[in-house]
Amino acid sequence: MFETPISVLVRRKPFRIDRKAPLTDALHTLRTQPARCLVVMDGERVMGLLTDRDFVEKCFHEGLPDDTPVEVIMDSPVVSVTPDTPILEALRVVDRERIRNLPLIEEDGTLRAVIRGRDLMEYLAESMPELVLNQPPSPAEQPTSREGA
Amino acid sequence: MSTGQGPREYEPIQETDPWEDADWIPSDAQAVFPEDELSELMLERPISSIALSDPASVEPDDSVRHALFRMRQRHARALLVLEGDRLIGILTDRDAVLSIDRPSDDGSQITVREIMTPDPLTLSPDEPIGKAAQILCFDGVHHLPVVENGEVRGLIAQGPIMHAIIGVMLRAQDGQATR
Numbered sequence: 001m002f003e004t005p006i007s008v009l010v011r012r013k014p015f016r017i018d019r020k021a022p023l024t025d026a027l028h029t030l031r032t033q034p035a036r037c038l039v040v041m042d043g044e045r046v047m048g049l050l051t052d053r054d055f056v057e058k059c060f061h062e063g064l065p066d067d068t069p070v071e072v073i074m075d076s077p078v079v080s081v082t083p084d085t086p087i088l089e090a091l092r093v094v095d096r097e098r099i100r101n102l103p104l105i106e107e108d109g110t111l112r113a114v115i116r117g118r119d120l121m122e123y124l125a126e127s128m129p130e131l132v133l134n135q136p137p138s139p140a141e142q143p144t145s146r147e148g149a
Numbered sequence: 150m151s152t153g154q155g156p157r158e159y160e161p162i163q164e165t166d167p168w169e170d171a172d173w174i175p176s177d178a179q180a181v182f183p184e185d186e187l188s189e190l191m192l193e194r195p196i197s198s199i200a201l202s203d204p205a206s207v208e209p210d211d212s213v214r215h216a217l218f219r220m221r222q223r224h225a226r227a228l229l230v231l232e233g234d235r236l237i238g239i240l241t242d243r244d245a246v247l248s249i250d251r252p253s254d255d256g257s258q259i260t261v262r263e264i265m266t267p268d269p270l271t272l273s274p275d276e277p278i279g280k281a282a283q284i285l286c287f288d289g290v291h292h293l294p295v296v297e298n299g300e301v302r303g304l305i306a307q308g309p310i311m312h313a314i315i316g317v318m319l320r321a322q323d324g325q326a327t328r
Contacts, residue, residue: 003276009288022252023252024251026252027180027246027249027250027251027252030246031247031250031255036243036295038263042168044213052214052242052243052245053226053242055242055245055252056220056242056245057221057222059323060214060217060249060254060255060256061214061217061218061221061255063225063253063255064252064253065252065253066251066253070251084224088318088319088322091315091319092319094311095311095312095315098308100307100308103181108186108278112236116309117307117308118286118307119312120311121282121286121307121311122284122286124206124282124314125282125283125286125287127182128182128184128191129189130188131188131191131192131279132191132279132281132282132283132286135279135280135283142265149287
């Protein structure tokens with residue numbers, strides 16, 4: 001974990017969207033794709049991130065026209081690390097900045113992937129299976145909801 | 150700097166799923182793990198020690214517009230849905246995005262009850278932090294209400310658990326560095 005690069009956790013392609021794309025497109029992608037975070041691009045350059053939270057915080061109550069460009073509500077500037085950053089250092093960044101999505105950007109500005117908080121959580125859990133994975137079921141667990149099913 | 154012909158194409162990334170390989174976790178992960186401290190944190194410390202004690206809530210017949218206002222007001226990503234004192238559901242920013250199909254909509258036509266997740270998974274405050282970590286990792290949820298005898302005691306999310314684990318690991322690393 002001290003030397004292992006964060007890039008070993010990359011599991012999926014990033015979802016990109018142009019900064020001038022309308023909010024309708026971004027909302028449609030978030031609703032229909034397994035995307036929790038869109039990377040807002042200006043050509044090949046990363047401009048910002050867009051998540052469910054940005055729609056809640058900056059869009060739905062504002063009465064913005066549907067064709068407003070995504071750059072109006074994106075979260076920018078972006079906190080990122082390079083793909084060769086050690087995992088522990090990446091954890092430190094995520095914790096310090098209180099972010100859920102951490103883009104991996106090469107030295108030359110190329111976007112490689114976005115690591116989610118969940119990826120890091122799963123890595124930590126897999127690293128200490130006896131403390132997380134082997135927990136007994138609890139009486140309060142209610143496997144009746146659709147999330148727990 | 151473009152790496153391909155089409156400027157809008159996704160970067161090619163590794164095709165293999167590292168999770169399929171049981172031995173993929175690098176050996177240095179185990180070597181430097183502060184096992185005693187982590188075991189104390191994950192198996193002995195109760196969830197109540199790091200849970201948010203006063204989670205934001207709404208009522209089931211409130212409009213989604215009102216719920217979104219509460220989320221912004223409290224900087225919360227999840228709201229407990231309470232009928233009287235009883236927990237009947239949970240509403241997240243994800244639920245809002247999935248239910249509102251136009252950016253110009255404000256959710257005033259929908260009620261919380263229509264889009265909440267009913268009967269969410271809950272934990273009791275004295276269960277260990279490792280239990281919450283397990284559910285957050287593998288049950289596809291981001292937030293867990295903490296309930297005792299039918300009464301809501303708090304809410305636990307991924308952030309505070311990771312913060313606690315990372316705190317232990319960074320202290321161990323800093324300790325090693327000064328040795």
